[in-house]
Amino acid sequence: xxxxxxxxxxxxxxxxxxxxxxxxxxxxxxxxxxxxxxxxxxxxxxxxxxxxxxxxxxxxxxxxxxxxxxxxxxxxxxxxxxxxxxxxxxxxxxxxxxxxxxxxxxxxxxxxxxxxxxxxxxxxxxxxxxxxxxxxxxxxxxxxxxxxxxxxxxxxxxxxxxxxxxxxxxxxxxxxxxxxxxxxxxxxxxxxxxxxxxxxxxxxxxxxxxxxxxxxxxxxxxxxxxxxxxxxxxxxxxxxxxxxxxxxxxxxxxxxxxxxxxxxxxxxxxxxxxxxxxxxxxxxxxxxxxxxxxxxxxxxxxxxxxxxxxxxxxxxxxxxxxxxxxxxxxxxxxxxxxxxxxxxxxxxxxxxxxxxxxxxxxxxxxxxxxxxxxxxxxxxxxxxxxxxxxxxxxxxxxxxxxxxxxxxxxxxxxxxxxxxxxxxxxxxxxxxxxxxxxxxxxxxxxxxxxxxxxxxxxxxxxxxxxxxxxxxxxxxxxxxxxxxxxxxxxxxxxxxxxxxxxxxxxxxxxxxxxxxxxxxxxxxxxxxxxxxxxxxxxxxxxxxxxxxxxxxxxxxxxxxxxxxxxxxxxxxxxxxxxxxxxxxxxxxxxxxxxxxxxxxxxxxxxxxxxxxxxxxxxxxxxxxxxxxxxxxxxxxxxxxxxxxxxxxxxxxxxxxxxxxxxx
Amino acid sequence: xxxxxxxxxxxxxxxxxxxxxxxxxxxxxxxxxxxxxxxxxxxxxxxxxxxxxxxxxxxxxxxxxxxxxxxxxxxxxxxxxxxxxxxxxxxxxxxxxxxxxxxxxxxxxxxxxxxxxxxxxxxxxxxxxxxxxxxxxxxxxxxxxxxxxxxxxxxxxxxxxxxxxxxxxxxxxxxxxxxxxxxxxxxxxxxxxxxxxxxxxxxxxxxxxxxxxxxxxxxxxxxxxxxxxxxxxxxxxxxxxxxxxxxxxxxxxxxxxxxxxxxxxxxxxxxxxxxxxxxxxxxxxxxxxxxxxxxxxxxxxxxxxxxxxxxxxxxxxxxxxxx
Numbered sequence: 005x006x007x008x009x010x011x012x013x014x015x016x017x018x019x020x021x022x023x024x025x026x027x028x029x030x031x032x033x034x035x036x037x038x039x040x041x042x043x044x045x046x047x048x049x050x051x052x053x054x055x056x057x058x059x060x061x062x063x064x065x066x067x068x069x070x071x072x073x074x075x076x077x078x079x080x081x082x083x084x085x086x087x088x089x090x091x092x093x094x095x096x097x098x099x100x101x102x103x104x105x106x107x108x109x110x111x112x113x114x115x116x117x118x119x120x121x122x123x124x125x126x127x128x129x130x131x132x133x134x135x136x137x138x139x140x141x142x143x144x145x146x147x148x149x150x151x152x153x154x155x156x157x158x159x160x161x162x163x164x165x166x167x168x169x170x171x172x173x174x175x176x177x178x179x180x181x182x183x184x185x186x187x188x189x190x191x192x193x194x195x196x197x198x199x200x201x202x203x204x205x206x207x208x209x210x211x212x213x214x215x216x217x218x219x220x221x222x223x224x225x226x227x228x229x230x231x232x233x234x235x236x237x238x239x240x241x242x243x244x245x246x247x248x249x250x251x252x253x254x255x256x257x258x259x260x261x262x263x264x265x266x267x268x269x270x271x272x273x274x275x276x277x278x279x280x281x282x283x284x285x286x287x288x289x290x291x292x293x294x295x296x297x298x299x300x301x302x303x304x305x306x307x308x309x310x311x312x313x314x315x316x317x318x319x320x321x322x323x324x325x326x327x328x329x330x331x332x333x334x335x336x337x338x339x340x341x342x343x344x345x346x347x348x349x350x351x352x353x354x355x356x357x358x359x360x361x362x363x364x365x366x367x368x369x370x371x372x373x374x375x376x377x378x379x380x381x382x383x384x385x386x387x388x389x390x391x392x393x394x395x396x397x398x399x400x401x402x403x404x405x406x407x408x409x410x411x412x413x414x415x416x417x418x419x420x421x422x423x424x425x426x427x428x429x430x431x432x433x434x435x436x437x438x439x440x441x442x443x444x445x446x447x448x449x450x451x452x453x454x455x456x457x458x459x460x461x462x463x464x465x466x467x468x469x470x471x472x473x474x475x476x477x478x479x480x481x482x483x484x485x486x487x488x489x490x491x492x493x494x495x496x497x498x499x500x501x502x503x504x505x506x507x508x509x510x511x512x513x514x515x516x517x518x519x520x521x522x523x524x525x526x527x528x529x530x531x532x533x534x535x536x537x538x539x540x541x542x543x544x545x546x547x548x549x550x551x552x553x554x555x556x557x558x559x560x561x562x563x564x565x566x567x568x569x570x571x572x573x574x575x576x577x578x579x580x581x582x583x584x585x586x587x588x589x590x591x592x593x594x595x596x597x598x599x600x601x602x603x604x605x606x607x608x609x610x611x612x613x614x615x616x617x618x619x620x621x622x623x624x625x626x627x628x629x630x631x632x633x634x635x636x637x638x639x640x641x642x643x644x645x646x647x648x649x650x651x652x653x654x655x656x657x658x659x660x661x662x663x664x665x666x667x
Numbered sequence: 668x669x670x671x672x673x674x675x676x677x678x679x680x681x682x683x684x685x686x687x688x689x690x691x692x693x694x695x696x697x698x699x700x701x702x703x704x705x706x707x708x709x710x711x712x713x714x715x716x717x718x719x720x721x722x723x724x725x726x727x728x729x730x731x732x733x734x735x736x737x738x739x740x741x742x743x744x745x746x747x748x749x750x751x752x753x754x755x756x757x758x759x760x761x762x763x764x765x766x767x768x769x770x771x772x773x774x775x776x777x778x779x780x781x782x783x784x785x786x787x788x789x790x791x792x793x794x795x796x797x798x799x800x801x802x803x804x805x806x807x808x809x810x811x812x813x814x815x816x817x818x819x820x821x822x823x824x825x826x827x828x829x830x831x832x833x834x835x836x837x838x839x840x841x842x843x844x845x846x847x848x849x850x851x852x853x854x855x856x857x858x859x860x861x862x863x864x865x866x867x868x869x870x871x872x873x874x875x876x877x878x879x880x881x882x883x884x885x886x887x888x889x890x891x892x893x894x895x896x897x898x899x900x901x902x903x904x905x906x907x908x909x910x911x912x913x914x915x916x917x918x919x920x921x922x923x924x925x926x927x928x929x930x931x932x933x934x935x936x937x938x939x940x941x942x943x944x945x946x947x948x949x950x951x952x953x954x955x956x957x958x959x960x961x962x963x964x965x966x967x968x969x970x971x972x973x974x975x976x977x978x979x980x981x982x983x984x985x986x987x988x989x990x
Contacts, residue, residue, distance in 0.1 A: 590894075592758075592888055593757075593759075594757035595757065599968065599969075599972045599973065600974075623888075624758055642971075644887065644920055644924070645889065645891075646891055646894075647888075659898075
């Protein structure tokens with residue numbers, strides 16, 4: 005006979021304000037098998053746990069039901085308490101009467117009734133619980149970092165520093181990401197390339213780091229400690245191992261009219277190209293959409309001038325498979341597309357640019373060699389208008405509901421740099437709010453206003469109209485002075501909102517991690533686990549998790565590295581004993597379970613069986629590798645014969661719960 | 668046809684290609700043509716039958732037969748080959764142990780439809796220019812051939828053999844059938860009308876298990892309805908809930924695996940149109956996950972145990988059920 009203890013938690017007023025906990029404890033006390041039913045203010049506290057432990061010993065309990073918060077919160081706490089009192093931890097069941105009951109109901113009678121029902125279901129389930137023992141599985145001592153921007157580079161460097169091998173997968177021909185395109189950094193105004201490129205070189209030279217540039221993750225299998233990842237190395241038509249990065253091919257290439265992505269399309273590059281001087285790896289890549297040889301079969305100039313014979317027009321995509329213990333996602337961000345913003349004339353006037361384009365226009369390696377010139381007529385702009393929050397903090401469907409966070413600071417930086425270098429230029433900034441929390445940030449912004457005399461005007465730009473004389477009419481409102489303004493600007497700079505990279509969503513599907521409605525990866529806990537995803541072994545680094553500036557990105561990158569290292573140092577991790585198993589006498593060997601298993605945990609064996617008619621027969625049956633199974637339960641649903649069952653969540657346990665609820 | 672088949676079987680037995688033949692022989696009445704295994708030329712000569720009443724699908728028998736010593740010859744009609752292929756896909760049969768001779772399919776006759784015309788004491792039939800001449804103990808009767816064919820043949824989906832070692836006669840094509848017409852009609856009913864329709868049908872069930880026993884997709888080592896641990900073992904249809912759920916559960920079990928061979932409705936002694944449940948699943952799968960014919964091949968991923976990024980959202984499936 006079962007001897008079950010029920011423990012109902014008040015959670016302060018979290019539960020007790022909406023659920024009559026005394027009634028719940030009293031009612032559940034009459035359930036079959038229940039020998040003790042108590043309530044307590046904080047069951048998770050030390051004294052609350054002692055209550056459970058003492059009851060287990062005193063009443064010789066065979067099962068425990070805790071009616072409290074979500075099992076995600078404290079299941080482990082109570083399992084440990086049970087184990088300490090000598091009860092198998094898997095004989096503890098949690099009835100979630102907080103998140104699924106008290107927090108969502110207002111009426112005490114309804115909430116109490118529901119709490120009782122949830123409690124009864126847990127009691128019905130615990131009747132059928134069996135003691136389980138957790139196994140262990142080894143950890144592959146290698147990490148994968150997806151994305152080679154500053155976040156990915158920093159994470160990789162930190163993991164390598166701890167002595168673990170780490171691979172960076174970058175979809176572009178070079179690592180460096182957005183930071184490589186930025187001119188100066190706030191709030192110190194040091195050159196982005198000067199602080200980034202040493203890190204890029206360090207990453208390429210580190211013996212523990214392998215960089216897969218121009219590559220993509222195409223498949224992820226496995227689970228924490230044991231991921232198997234397929235990486236597609238896209239054909240760059242240049243042998244990476246031979247190319248010395250001399251750049252002769254890029255000079256001789258006759259096709260020089262390809263928009264240069266690195267300079268935001270503001271100038272052109274050749275069909276065979278190295279994105280920028282400090283690219284890592286410094287290897288040329290052929291763009292097959294423009295290469296004459298690839299398109300028409302006539303040319304071959306690069307192949308002729310290449311002294312090491314690195315050019316290979318017939319190169320194919322290559323797939324490599326590698327095992328990893330931990331995966332860090334660092335897929336970064338992009339400015340949003342401004343096609344929908346006709347009012348700012350972005351698509352009509354070349355002198356209306358985004359902030360990232362302005363970075364390139366001001367950069368010494370940019371299209372104008374560092375002199376700020378209007379893209380249209382290459383003249384010096386004398387009046388520049390900055391528009392903040394283009395697509396950020398939007399409540400319509402065109403933009404993003406969130407604050408992109410970095411725009412206020414980089415705009416102050418741009419305004420300051422322009423006023424410093426070209427004092428004859430007037431700079432206007434239209435803002436909704438100026439948001440500058442951060443060390444030395446507000447001081448920086450005030451310097452732009454007070455020392456550099458940048459005109460900050462609270463108000464939004466309503467319309468930008470290019471005029472025939474080359475000027476741009478900016479119509480805006482000054483909310484503080486309560487007047488309409490018309491500014492005849494030479495250039496307009498739009499602080500476009502930032503959004504997660506488009507590759508993030510398919511990647512999230514592959515990794516079975518969660519994203520929010522804006523496609524930012526969701527952290528396991530917004531406050532307490534900010535760099536871990538809800539999927540074990542997957543960590544988040546940089547702007548893929550939310551808008552971030554460089555200091556924050558680097559800090560989070562190192563935090564993600566620390567979490568990954570914490571996993572990689574372990575030789576093995578405790579497995580979840582709630583794994584599937586197959587009843588071989590019922591198994592048909594039909595392969596349904598194998599097909600749905602996302603972890604590849606199921607294999608088939610031919611096994612000899614004694615049949616009812618005393619013959620022996622060789623039968624194909626499913627066999628689950630408990631070290632690989634993650635207990636998702638997909639196989640138990642797919643199995644047509646009901647042979648698959650899940651420890652801790654068996655079909656009969658689930659049915660008992662349903663019966664208890666429906667009774 | 669029967670003679671060609673007997674000759675083929677004798678030849679394959681004689682040259683040692685096979686050591687047994689699964690075919691059909693006559694039961695108590697002329698229209699009771701029942702699957703049977705033959706081991707010698709003599710048995711074939713005296714008992715092997717293949718006529719217009721020979722509609723039974725022998726694929727399911729091969730699950731057990733293919734595990735015996737030696738190779739067995741099976742004559743499969745086009746619809747039967749889909750069932751056999753699906754069994755290969757599910758690893759329920761050993762392909763090498765079966766020698767398949769594809770034979771042309773129906774339409775086959777439904778003795779019930781002949782009896783419904785008041786014709787009894789059937790001794791044999793002859794199809795003369797699509798007029799059925801029925802020899803009975805009371806003399807000869809006639810009726811139009813197409814009024815006597817099985818429902819499953821009237822909505823035949825394919826004349827193509829999807830698996831075989833050799834063919835007798837020509838192979839046919841996949842047909843444009845009207846097999847979802849009735850399902851559509853049911854879908855357009857109100858929930859109450861639909862419920863009433865199914866209650867009327869399912870209340871006739873005597874739970875004889877014939878539908879399950881004949882179904883080539885029902886090959887579980889231990890059927891849930893025979894398993895004492897399942898809690899639903901061998902229950903009589905004591906109430907309407909039991910009557911309904913048995914068939915709905917069975918349809919769920921074969922969803923995505925049912926090739927629509929129609930045997931369930933053919934063998935039902937109460938004439939319940941069970942195939943409509945299966946066809947509803949097939950139709951839904953087609954519309955939600957793209958056209959899929961179970962048994963068409965042995966390698967493709969079945970939509971219900973495959974996931975891809977184009978799959979419809981669960982909410983869409985859910986919304987369809989809302990009236």
